Amino acid sequence: MSAGGGAAQPRRESVAAVVVTYNRRELLDEALAALRDQTRVPDRFIVVDNASSDGTAALIRDRFPDVELLELPRNVGGAGGFAAGIARALDAGMDLLWLLDDDTVPEPGALQALLAAREAGAGEDGPPTLVASRVVWTDGRAHPMNTPRPKPRATAAEWEIARAAGCVPIRSASFVSVLVDAAVVRRRGLPVADYFLWNDDFEFTTRLLRGRRGLLCDDSVVVHKTKGFGGADADPGERFFYEVRNKIWLFTGSPGLAPPERALYAGSTLRRWSRTFVGATDRSVLRRAMLRGVRDGLLTRPRPTAALLSEIGVDTPQRTDKT
Numbered sequence: 183m184s185a186g187g188g189a190a191q192p193r194r195e196s197v198a199a200v201v202v203t204y205n206r207r208e209l210l211d212e213a214l215a216a217l218r219d220q221t222r223v224p225d226r227f228i229v230v231d232n233a234s235s236d237g238t239a240a241l242i243r244d245r246f247p248d249v250e251l252l253e254l255p256r257n258v259g260g261a262g263g264f265a266a267g268i269a270r271a272l273d274a275g276m277d278l279l280w281l282l283d284d285d286t287v288p289e290p291g292a293l294q295a296l297l298a299a300r301e302a303g304a305g306e307d308g309p310p311t312l313v314a315s316r317v318v319w320t321d322g323r324a325h326p327m328n329t330p331r332p333k334p335r336a337t338a339a340e341w342e343i344a345r346a347a348g349c350v351p352i353r354s355a356s357f358v359s360v361l362v363d364a365a366v367v368r369r370r371g372l373p374v375a376d377y378f379l380w381n382d383d384f385e386f387t388t389r390l391l392r393g394r395r396g397l398l399c400d401d402s403v404v405v406h407k408t409k410g411f412g413g414a415d416a417d418p419g420e421r422f423f424y425e426v427r428n429k430i431w432l433f434t435g436s437p438g439l440a441p442p443e444r445a446l447y448a449g450s451t452l453r454r455w456s457r458t459f460v461g462a463t464d465r466s467v468l469r470r471a472m473l474r475g476v477r478d479g480l481l482t483r484p485r486p487t488a489a490l491l492s493e494i495g496v497d498t499p500q501r502t503d504k505t
Contacts (some may be wrong), residue, residue, distance in 0.1 A: 184228065195277035197293065197361075199224040200270075202263030204232040208239050209407055210284045214246050222294040224280060226250065230267040232257040248285040248485035254494050259378035261330075262494070264357055264386075265487050266374055272499040279362045281383075286358050288315070288404040295402035296361040302347035303397050305339070311366045311394040312387060313360035314352060325406050328358045330398050340383055340395060349397035354445075357383040359404040366390050368502045374431075375491060376484035379427035380421070388438030422458070422468050426475025431484055 193295045210229070217224060227249040231238050233256050240355050241253050252270055254263070262350060264281060271279050278300075280293060296313045302311045317328035330352040333340065344351045360383075373386040386398065429451055433444050455472075462468050488498040 195220075195297075196225045196275075197278045197280055197297075197307060198226040198228055198271040198274065199280045199282065199293075200228045200230070200264065200267035201284055202230045202232065202260055202267060202357075202460070203238055204235045204263075205236045205238070206284050207234070207236045207238050210238060210463075211241060211245065212283065212289050212407075213284055213467050214242075214249065216244070216287045216290075218248075220288065220293045221291050222297060224293065226271065226274060226276060227265050227456075228270055229251060230254065230263040230270075232263050243463055250307055254496075257495065258490065258494060259374060259382075260357065261373050261377035261382035262375040262490060263381060264382065265372040265375040266491055266494065266496045268367060269479045269491060269498055270370060273497065274366055275440075278393050279364050279367065281360050281362060282404070283406070285407045286317075286361060286404050287407060288402075292402045292404055294360070295399055299347045299349050299397055299399040299401065300361065303343055303349055303395070303454075305343045305357065305395070307395070309363065309389050312355055312360050312362045312395045312396045312399050312401070313349070314355035314396070315404045316398065317356075317358050317404055317406050318328050318401045320405060320407055324410065325358075325408070327408065327421050328356045329407055332398075333396070334443075343395070344397055346396060347398050347399075348401060352396045352398045353391060354384050354387045355396060355398075356387075358406050359402070360387065362387075362390065366394065368480040368499065371501055372487050372498065374436075375487040376408055376423060377428045377431070380424040381432055385428070385436050385438055388443075389436060392440070417465055418458070418471075419464075420471050421476045422471035423478075426455075426472050427479040429480025430476065432461045434479075435483060 208449045235255055239253055242249050295395050299313045300309050318327045319325045333351040333353040336351040340351045370390055373382050433448055491498050
């Protein structure tokens with residue numbers, strides 16, 4: 183009870199905004215300014231700098247002294263960067279993690295809308311494990327690269343709870359803008375750092391959401407300032423290696439997907455790869471990248487995230503259980 187005899191107010195959950203960056207100083211400047219101008223400002227700002235060479239660290243120290251800067255000795259990609267940043271936020275005891283790319287500019291009410299959806303979307307099993315923002319491109323169109331699909335075979339109860347919160351039930355989300363329950367991460371583990379880039383967010387969020395609920399919140403809007411407007415089937419060149427290797431790692435080793443889901447997403451992946459080849463400017467480059475990805479995906483396994491983070495001087499929080 184409070185001193186005045188009324189009921190105690192519920193404790194406000196703490197939010198850490200975690201941003202991973204690499205050589206995008208100007209975009210990061212804009213993104214951090216937008217984070218600082220939120221109607222509900224995050225309680226902690228963590229920027230993971232993947233050994234940028236463009237003056238990123240100096241920019242943060244000069245313009246954003248309230249930001250906790252984690253400078254890594256080498257580039258470990260988005261996967262390693264988010265694993266490191268999340269580990270730092272968990273070590274600080276944060277309740278919620280707002281994960282964002284460095285080219286993501288949230289509208290002023292983005293975080294407040296995520297938190298409102300989390301509260302409104304609570305059910306008998308508690309609040310949703312994660313809430314993702316609606317991602318648009320610079321001209322306001324929905325960005326096809328970052329639009330989570332509605333959860334396949336979501337139950338009527340899941341749809342009812344989601345609609346009551348003005349949301350849609352989803353099975354995965356991207357690191358462009360997603361609010362994640364830190365307690366679930368402590369139980370189910372960090373992103374797989376060895377993915378380096380691509381599919382790390384898909385693997386991480388499907389693992390967090392298996393048997394749990396996630397929501398897409400239309401009221402939380404962020405602008406993803408990619409160079410072009412396109413989907414995941416755009417020609418990636420040599421980087422197609424990571425798409426192929428990581429998808430094989432995911433389908434053969436991740437606990438995020440149940441067997442029927444693996445078949446569903448594997449079929450979707452093959453269709454997308456076919457579209458990528460059809461639209462490629464140099465198919466020989468994609469062919470070589472695919473062969474390398476298939477070889478490494480089948481013959482290797484991701485290194486333990488704790489070992490990779492230890493190499494760059496980041497401690498890994500101990501998991502509380504495996505559920």
